[in-house]
Amino acid sequence: xxxxxxxxxxxxxxxxxxxxxxxxxxxxxxxxxxxxxxxxxxxxxxxxxxxxxxxxxxxxxxxxxxxxxxxxxxxxxxxxxxxxxxxxxxxxxxxxxxxxxxxxxxxxxxxxxxxxxxxxxxxxxxxxxxxxxxxxxxxxxxxxxxxxxxxxxxxxxxxxxxxxxxxxxxxxxxxx
Amino acid sequence: xxxxxxxxxxxxxxxxxxxxxxxxxxxxxxxxxxxxxxxxxxxxxxxxxxxxxxxxxxxxxxxxxxxxxxxxxxxxxxxxxxxxxxxxxxxxxxxxxxxxxxxxxxxxxxxxxxxxxxxxxxxxxxxxxxxxxxxxxxxxxxxxxxxxxxxxxxxxxxxxxxxxxxxxxxxxxxxxxxxxxxxxxxxxxxxxx
Numbered sequence: 001x002x003x004x005x006x007x008x009x010x011x012x013x014x015x016x017x018x019x020x021x022x023x024x025x026x027x028x029x030x031x032x033x034x035x036x037x038x039x040x041x042x043x044x045x046x047x048x049x050x051x052x053x054x055x056x057x058x059x060x061x062x063x064x065x066x067x068x069x070x071x072x073x074x075x076x077x078x079x080x081x082x083x084x085x086x087x088x089x090x091x092x093x094x095x096x097x098x099x100x101x102x103x104x105x106x107x108x109x110x111x112x113x114x115x116x117x118x119x120x121x122x123x124x125x126x127x128x129x130x131x132x133x134x135x136x137x138x139x140x141x142x143x144x145x146x147x148x149x150x151x152x153x154x155x156x157x158x159x160x161x162x163x164x165x166x167x168x169x170x171x172x173x174x175x176x
Numbered sequence: 177x178x179x180x181x182x183x184x185x186x187x188x189x190x191x192x193x194x195x196x197x198x199x200x201x202x203x204x205x206x207x208x209x210x211x212x213x214x215x216x217x218x219x220x221x222x223x224x225x226x227x228x229x230x231x232x233x234x235x236x237x238x239x240x241x242x243x244x245x246x247x248x249x250x251x252x253x254x255x256x257x258x259x260x261x262x263x264x265x266x267x268x269x270x271x272x273x274x275x276x277x278x279x280x281x282x283x284x285x286x287x288x289x290x291x292x293x294x295x296x297x298x299x300x301x302x303x304x305x306x307x308x309x310x311x312x313x314x315x316x317x318x319x320x321x322x323x324x325x326x327x328x329x330x331x332x333x334x335x336x337x338x339x340x341x342x343x344x345x346x347x348x349x350x351x352x353x354x355x356x357x358x359x360x361x362x363x364x365x366x367x368x369x
Contacts, residue, residue: 076278091242
């Protein structure tokens with residue numbers, strides 16, 4: 001019960017602060033789930049993030065897996081509570097905003113807000129790179145695969161799941 | 177029930193079930209950018225709303241916190257069927273990904289000790305890191321014409337990574353400076369046409 005409330009409060013805060021589609025919340029989520037509450041290890045955190053990227057739907061659905069791990073006796077409740085915390089608050093804001101949107105639509109503040117927040121969000125994404133890297137194996141081969149995947153993402157139309165699965169095949173062969 | 181009485185009734189009023197099913201189908205089969213196009217096709221072609229309303233919703237979905245696709249689904253559901261429509265869209269867009277990730281999670285906890293699975297997961301994680309690097313590079317490239325933003329971006333990355341600055345504080349301080357910078361720029365541009 002205690003853990004369920006912690007999950008709800010933790011992911012609820014991340015939900016409300018999830019500007020930029022939720023790209024910037026990874027460092028804080030790692031601090032909460034790995035360092036403060038110790039629900040998961042750094043390696044698990046990175047692997048759950050990876051699963052979130054691999055499955056359809058929002059990446060932040062991997063909050064469900066953290067909830068799953070946090071409540072080992074009732075994993076489905078943990079997963080559901082974490083998902084509710086992660087998605088309901090931002091969704092409620094979206095619903096409320098649509099009612100107020102008419103006033104906001106032509107406001108000069110709208111582009112100022114979006115563009116003004118962007119540098120902080122991008123900085124947080126760079127920090128997410130370091131956060132995720134803490135749970136990946138070190139070595140020349142993993143670094144090379146990371147670089148190749150980044151390059152292919154920027155230069156080709158290969159989709160995220162294809163690139164992740166291809167990296168997984170390299171891992172089965174060389175990272176056991 | 178429409179969202180408000182003075183809102184023009186949409187041309188087509190879908191059932192709540194069909195709202196949920198449309199977003200369930202999109203959220204469980206497509207990835208990333210493709211989803212926006214799928215949603216647009218569904219809601220505009222089926223006549224739930226016109227193109228302008230959709231684009232307005234897309235912008236709102238991107239400005240507000242939360243996954244863009246989920247926010248967009250809620251917007252479309254709400255415009256088509258009011259608050260119940262928004263709830264139907266939320267459930268449709270979030271339950272299938274949750275079930276899929278739970279199946280993946282159950283398999284993970286069962287097999288993650290197997291050396292082949294472990295190797296595969298490590299490889300996948302390295303790939304996911306590459307995607308994140310690409311995303312960071314792409315987003316930084318968008319800011320390249322404004323050195324103040326690049327400094328702000330770098331400072332944010334440093335204080336978050338090295339000094340573990342809390343997310344709320346990051347958004348207030350660096351988001352606040354960014355918004356102020358944009359505001360002053362907009363005012364300068366307005367003053368000198």
